[in-house]
Amino acid sequence: MTKKTFLERLNDPQVFVLDGATGTNLQSRGLTKGLSAEVWVLEEPDKILGLAKDFVAAGADIILTCTFGATTIRLAHTTVAGKEDRINRKAVELAQQAVAGTDVLVAGSIGPTGQLLSPLGPLEETDAIKCFAEQARSLATAGVDLLVVETQFDLAEAKAALTGIRMKTDLPVVCSFSFDRGTRTMMGLKPSTVGEEITPLGVAAIGINCGRSLEDNQKAMGELRESTTLPIWYKPNAGLPQLDPDGNSTYNLSPEEMASQVSGWISIGAKLIGGCCGTSPDHLSAIAKEIRK
Amino acid sequence: MSDLLRDIYSSIMDGRQKETAEKVQEALDQGADPSVLLNEGMIAAMTEVGKLFEEGEYFVPEMLVAARAMQTGLGILKPYLVKADVKSSGKVVAGTVKGDLHDIGKNLVCMMLEGSAFEIIDLGADVDPQRFVEAVHQTQADIVAMSALLTTTMPNMKVTIEALKAAGLRDNVKVMVGGAPLTQQYADEIGADGFAPDASRAVATAKSLLAA
Ligand code: B1M
Numbered sequence: 001m002t003k004k005t006f007l008e009r010l011n012d013p014q015v016f017v018l019d020g021a022t023g024t025n026l027q028s029r030g031l032t033k034g035l036s037a038e039v040w041v042l043e044e045p046d047k048i049l050g051l052a053k054d055f056v057a058a059g060a061d062i063i064l065t066c067t068f069g070a071t072t073i074r075l076a077h078t079t080v081a082g083k084e085d086r087i088n089r090k091a092v093e094l095a096q097q098a099v100a101g102t103d104v105l106v107a108g109s110i111g112p113t114g115q116l117l118s119p120l121g122p123l124e125e126t127d128a129i130k131c132f133a134e135q136a137r138s139l140a141t142a143g144v145d146l147l148v149v150e151t152q153f154d155l156a157e158a159k160a161a162l163t164g165i166r167m168k169t170d171l172p173v174v175c176s177f178s179f180d181r182g183t184r185t186m187m188g189l190k191p192s193t194v195g196e197e198i199t200p201l202g203v204a205a206i207g208i209n210c211g212r213s214l215e216d217n218q219k220a221m222g223e224l225r226e227s228t229t230l231p232i233w234y235k236p237n238a239g240l241p242q243l244d245p246d247g248n249s250t251y252n253l254s255p256e257e258m259a260s261q262v263s264g265w266i267s268i269g270a271k272l273i274g275g276c277c278g279t280s281p282d283h284l285s286a287i288a289k290e291i292r293k
Numbered sequence: 294m295s296d297l298l299r300d301i302y303s304s305i306m307d308g309r310q311k312e313t314a315e316k317v318q319e320a321l322d323q324g325a326d327p328s329v330l331l332n333e334g335m336i337a338a339m340t341e342v343g344k345l346f347e348e349g350e351y352f353v354p355e356m357l358v359a360a361r362a363m364q365t366g367l368g369i370l371k372p373y374l375v376k377a378d379v380k381s382s383g384k385v386v387a388g389t390v391k392g393d394l395h396d397i398g399k400n401l402v403c404m405m406l407e408g409s410a411f412e413i414i415d416l417g418a419d420v421d422p423q424r425f426v427e428a429v430h431q432t433q434a435d436i437v438a439m440s441a442l443l444t445t446t447m448p449n450m451k452v453t454i455e456a457l458k459a460a461g462l463r464d465n466v467k468v469m470v471g472g473a474p475l476t477q478q479y480a481d482e483i484g485a486d487g488f489a490p491d492a493s494r495a496v497a498t499a500k501s502l503l504a505a
Contacts, residue, residue, distance in 0.1 A: 034392055034445040077392055077419055114394060120357050181349055188352030241444075249444055 003103050006146040006172045007204060009061075010231050015266055015291050018235055018274025019055040019063045020284040024251065026051060033248070036078050038070045041091045048091065052098035054281040059288025060104055062272065064148060065091040067139065068111035071131045073123070085138045092142035107174070108139030108147045110161060117156050125160055132164030140169035148233070150176040150209050153185035155197055162201050174233045176207025179220040191220045195227025207233030210276040213240055214253070214261055221268050231271035238278030251278025259286035266291070297325065298334045301366065305338035308358025313366040327373040331408045335363050336493065339401060343491070360397055367404050374408060382410045383435040383503045386428040388420035390449040395442035398472060401492040402438065409496045422449065422456035429462050436499055441472040451483040467502040471495055
């Protein structure tokens with residue numbers, strides 16, 4: 001069976017279902033707070049596989065690999081430092097296992113380095129590019145169908161990621177930002193600027209993920225829609241986190257509440273829809289049903 | 294407010310390091326009271342910056358450059374403050390806990406404490422519990438000040454407190470904690486001695502801990 005590629009699917013009229021959250025779902029399955037999810041790729045692969053399978057069962061058309069932080073810079077602070085390549089490859093393998101026998105595509109997740117670029121922070125642009133290039137190479141060699149640069153907040157870092165990726169692969173790339181200060185990223189970046197600056201860089205879609213409330217995310221999407229003709233990738237978080245004394249965050253939106261918003265998102269222009277933090281397989285299932293109604 | 298004080302305030306608000314330094318020096322040369330420069334010029338400006346950040350007027354870049362301007366000004370002010378306030382208020386080992394790279398808030402707290410004549414040993418960000426322990430051991434600090442901005446790294450405050458206990462140093466120091474996701478309740482639960490929601494109250498907390 002040959003699957004329709006990501007780019008072919010983007011030309012189809014339908015809306016596609018992405019997956020839900022990685023971190024918050026793994027935490028509710030026992031991942032210790034403070035432990036990078038990437039550690040589990042090596043140490044608890046069954047848990048990673050289990051979540052991926054749950055998203056496939058919930059109706060995902062595309063799932064992401066558990067590699068958000070699998071870069072040398074990000075893992076430098078962890079017990080798995082130096083094992084980035086192995087983690088990226090293993091995570092792709094697990095995702096491929098979860099989609100075996102289905103049409104579901106595997107997207108390689110690439111998150112921010114977690115550091116600020118110079119001159120605001122310690123990270124040199126060339127080091128950032130190199131770090132993203134390494135991760136892109138690992139993911140591409142392991143056979144992902146597309147790459148997703150996600151949760152970006154700084155235009156310069158997102159561009160560094162795109163530059164690094166293009167040094168290693170021609171795979172389709174989605175670039176997604178987190179407008180967690182309402183309709184701005186923490187650096188003050190606006191959706192319209194993202195649309196203007198990222199559209200010409202050869203990406204297949206532009207996205208919004210995480211962010212603040214559903215209302216804020218939707219407003220950000222409206223602004224993004226005005227500034228790009230590219231398909232929109234949309235993974236809002238399931239409302240705002242509520243913190244209990246142990247530092248556990250719970251998200252307040254039910255699957256039904258989230259699903260009830262889906263038709264609105266589609267009418268604004270979302271082409272690929274899933275959820276970020278707080279989006280469980282149940283949430284995703286409700287979203288998928290709504291999309292395919 | 295004098296013109297110079299207003300200049301210091303606005304140069305910090307706009308993150309102009311060089312101008313902040315020049316204006317602070319000029320004011321000092323004219324015999325201005327260092328504590329007035331600190332409180333009414335610099336701290337007032339950073340408080341406004343924090344407010345604008347909360348309101349979504351300022352973003353991380355604006356806040357970072359303002360904090361740097363303040364730090365530069367403080368560097369010039371410090372020798373004068375120390376002269377004015379001869380006695381050290383106490384020694385503080387400060388840092389952002391392991392796994393956490395957010396240091397803007399911690400730096401502000403350090404600056405404010407420094408402005409109030411505390412001696413600061415700043416261990417930076419992503420500080421291993423063991424490094425806190427070693428620093429307390431080596432410096433005979435009075436206070437350990439920990440910051441955390443991630444719900445995922447907050448638990449490392451507790452780990453650090455446990456490490457201080459294990460090293461037999463817990464009774465020698467007061468532990469204070471802060472950072473956006475923290476609450477007084479959490480501070481109590483992990484056995485910290487003090488908590489402060491912002492940098493100016495961190496000074497009050499530090500002073501009251503040592504007075505107790
Ligand atoms: C000892 O006694 C005391 C007493 C008082 C104390 C104290 C100690 N420490 C602080 N205080 C108190 O006094 C200070 C002054 O009044 C206050 O300090 P604060 O630190 O609270 O306030 C500062 C003055 C201003 N606030 C800040 O500086 C934090 C601002 C936000 C936007 C933020 C920033 C700037 C950054 N970030 Co990050 N970042 C966010 C923040 C969102 C937000 N709106 O808060 C937050 C904290 N980040 C978050 C995340 C997720 C992350 N960040 C990350 C990275 C970064 C940057 C490097 C880009 C940058 C930090 C730069 C730096 N050098 O510090 C990553 C993690 C990196 C890591 N390992 O630490 C990353 C994981 C992002 C990613 N997806 O990669 C979120 C945490 C979510 C959570 N539930 O834990 C977040 C709330 C943003 C969001 N909306 O999701 C008080 O809390």
